[in-house]
Every structure is written in C-alpha cells, then in structure tokens.
Amino acid sequence: MSAEVDVRHLCKNYGNVTALRDLNLQIEAGEIFGLLGPNGAGKTTAVECVVGLRDADEGEILIGGSDIRRQSREAKQRIGVVLQSTALPDHLTPAEALTLFGSLYRRRAPVSVLLKRFGLTVQANTRFGSLSGGQRQRLALALAFVNQPSLVVLDEPTNGLDAHARRELHDDILRIKSEGHTVLITTHDLGEAERLCDRVAILDHGRVVVVGSPRELIARASGHHTIILQTDRAVDRDSLAKLAGVSKISGDGLIAHLSTNDSIRTIQALLPLLAGAQAELVDLHLRRASLEEVFLNLIENDPEKNTGNQPT
Secondary structure (H helix, E strand, O other), X not given: OOEEEEEEEEEEEEOOEEEEEEEEEEEEOOOEEEEEOOOOOOXXXXXXXXXXOOOOOXXXXXXXXXXXXXXXXXXXXXXXXXXXXXXOOOOOOHXXXXXXXXXXXXXOOOHHHHHHHOOOOOOOOOOHHHOOHHHHHHHHHXXXXXXXXXXXXXXXXXXXXXXXXHHHHHXXXXXXXHOOOEEEEEOOOHHHHHHHOOEEEEEEOXXXXXXXXXXXXXXXXXXXXXXXXXXXXXXXXXXXXXXXXXXXXXOOOOEEEEEEOOHHHHHHHHHHHHHHOOOOEEEEEEEEOOHHHHHHHHHHOOOOOOOOOOOO
16 A cells, blocks of 8 residues: 655644654555544644644645645645534535535535435535534535545544444444545544554654554553452552552552553462452453553653643
8 A cells, every 4th residue: 555644754833832743654545544642742733734724844744645735736635624623604504515615626526425425415404503513523524525535634523422423423434444535533532543543643742652553552562451350358459569560550449450561470479469368359350451551551651741841
C-alpha cells in the first residue's frame, strides 16, 4: 500500500507554547488510523494542519502526493472532514445543505445517494434545528462525502453521542473503510480506537510516543498484567506490594488489583503469603493489558510529562 497521508517534521507553536514538535506520520491508503492522546497532546492541531485549516510553522504534509500548502486546491479535493461539532443554520435541511456543499467541488456525489447512504432519506427535508444528535452527526458524515474523498478526517466524531448513536456511527466508519476510503480519526475513547483502528499513534506534548496496531501495542505490554485477587479476609497491602514482579497495587478490603510484569513469579509468591496470613483465596483473575492501560502507562512514563510546556 502507498501512503495517503505523509506528514514530515511538522512543527507548530503558539507563542511560547509548542503544540507540535517534529511530528512524523504516514497513513496508508485504505486504513483507519487513530490519533490518541490526553487533552493538550496536539491531536486537534495536527488534524487542522492536515486538512489545511491551520498552517504549520515547519514541515510538509502530502495528501495523495499533493502538498497541502503549495497545492492546496488539489489536496483539499481529496479530503472530507467531520469536526467535533457541526453547526448549520437551523432552518437548513439536509438536502439543501448537501446541495450547497456539493456546489463547491468539481466532483460531487448525488444528493439522493448521500441521503440514502447515511440513513437520512426520511429527514431529507427536516430542518437542521429539529434533527437529533445522531442525525446531525450522520449529516456531517454525508457532507464530508459530498466530494467523494479518498481521505476522511474525523475529529472526536462520537463525542456527546448516546450509546445507540455511537454504535451506528462506528458501523458507518467501518463501512467507509470497506469501501476503500482512508480514515484519520482522533478519539479519547480507547475502546473505540481498539475496535475501529488498524493502527494508532499515541501523541503527548506534540510528538509521537508510539505507533502500531492496537494488537501490537498490547502485545508489547504483554509482560504487564493485572492480577485481581479476592480473599475472605483483608491481606496486608505492604506485603502484597513487595511480591515479586508487582509494580502497583490498588483496591481495598477483600479485593486487590496487582499490576505485575511477571505474573508467574507474582502468583508463586502470592500463595505462601496467603497461607501465612490464613487468608482463603476466593477468586483469582489474570487480565492482560488493554489498550487503555498501554496508553496510560506510556503517558505516565513520558519524561516530558511535567515540563510545563503543554501543547494545545
């Protein structure tokens, strides 16, 4: 596969605050690529630069081989964008909005096709102010597809949606990929990223901490497990914390969560400890690291976490 998006050495500053620092990303054609990171990591700034809404101070962004700055018109013809919120005049209908947006592009999809594709045929002539949150988000997707883009950029697309609308939007995103489109998505929802994305990049302080598929990142943390321990009486926390391999302990009373990088040694050391404390084992569960735990571990151990130079 070839790169649909090629970001090279991207830098962006707001006064004395660095939002992006030497950001490099390659997004392959036909994949769903997720940008993850805490608030202020630089995700939205990166997206705004990729779609041409904001100029970077340094670096280069190629969309399908076209430079977003020097060949802006050509590059933007390839892009469809759904931002965090879509605001249209309350009296405008989906059919009218799609017609209006379509007039801005040299290549456009038929309005009737878009309405059907995104489940808006019944609401075609309903005023925007009367649409539900899920219907507004589907309209935003339809508007992003007016120009039949090769790249679809979704900035926190499920933010504020209820569970049903979120599930429907997930199905829409997976269908977009199955049709051969490239998707760049930013999200705070780690479960969403794990379900949807082929690869993710975790950003912190305006730079990439790690890139890989959710499965690869979890596999890298395969040595990090959580032992969920339940006993019939409380066990001394200090003794649990000193067990071989344990790096962190949480929980109170009869249930303890032990983070370990060597689950076998931890369990081997645990059993004599329980016997000595005359505590009966009620339940023992071993859980692999999730993408969320990988994410939190990387961010917590970021050497620049406390530099105070926070991006936007």
